[in-house]
Amino acid sequence: MLDGIDEKEFEPMLQYLRKHPVQKTKYRTKVGDGRSQTYGIVGRRCLSPAISRTTCNNSEFFSLLMDFATRFVPVSFSSIQVNQVYVCKPHKDIHNIGQSYIIAFGSYIGGELMIHGDKAYDIRHRPLLFDGSKLLHSNLPFEGERISLVFHTIAPSSRFPMIQSLSEYETYEENGVCKIKHLPTGGVFYKNCTPQHFLKGVKRCAKKETSDSE
Secondary structure: OOOOOOHHHHHHHHHHHHHOOOOEOOOOOOOEEEEEEEEEEEEEOOEEEEEOHHHHHOHHHHHHHHHHHHHHOOOOOOEEEEEEEEEEOOEOOOOEOOOEEEEEEOOEEEOOEEEOOOOEEOOEOOOEEEOOOOOOEEEOOEEEOOEEEEEEOEOOOOOOOOOOOHHHEEEEEEOOEEEEEEOOOOEEEEOOEOOHHHHHHHHHHHHHHHHHHO
16 A cells, blocks of 8 residues: 555545535446546547546546646556445456556545455555456445545557547636646537537447447
C-alpha cells in the first residue's frame, strides 16, 4: 500500500458527490450493484474510445479528479471509475491493462478491498496499486457512504489499437462554467454540450445492428 492521504484532500469531491450523486450504472450489473460511472476515456462499441458523456456533463467533478491525480496518482491512466455506495462482486477487470490505483473515502464502516488469494485491504484514505485485470477482487460488505476511485487504463483492441490520452484534454473555467477542451481539435465540452461523435456513434451502431439482423 502507498502512504495514507489526509481526509481533507477528499472533501471537495465528497461535497460534490453529495450534491450530484453518481448515476446508477446500466452496464456493470454483472460486476455489482449501485452507483458507478466512468470518467475520462471509454469504449464506444463500433467507434474508437473517447471521452465519456458523464465526463462532459460533470466537468467540474472531472477537474477535481484530475487535480487529485496530479498530486497523488503515480501511475498513468486513461480512465477513472467512480463508485458511490457500490457493492462489488468478485471479478477481474478484463477490459483494463496494467496497474490500477484505488482509494476510498466517505463515512463508512467495513468495505475493505478483497484481493482473492491474498487478503483484504483497508483502502479508506490509503491507496493501493494492483493489477485488476489479473487479480480477482471485490469489496467486503459495508455500512454508510463508501466512495471509491479507480484510476486505470483501458486495454486497446485489434480494431482500435490507439487509446486517447487524458493529456489531450484540459479543464478551465469560463464565465463561471467549468469546461473541457480537447487540445488537438479545439473542441470544448461541458454540461449539456457533449461531443457530437456520441450521437453519430449511436446512429451508426443502431444502423449496423439493424443491418446485421435483417
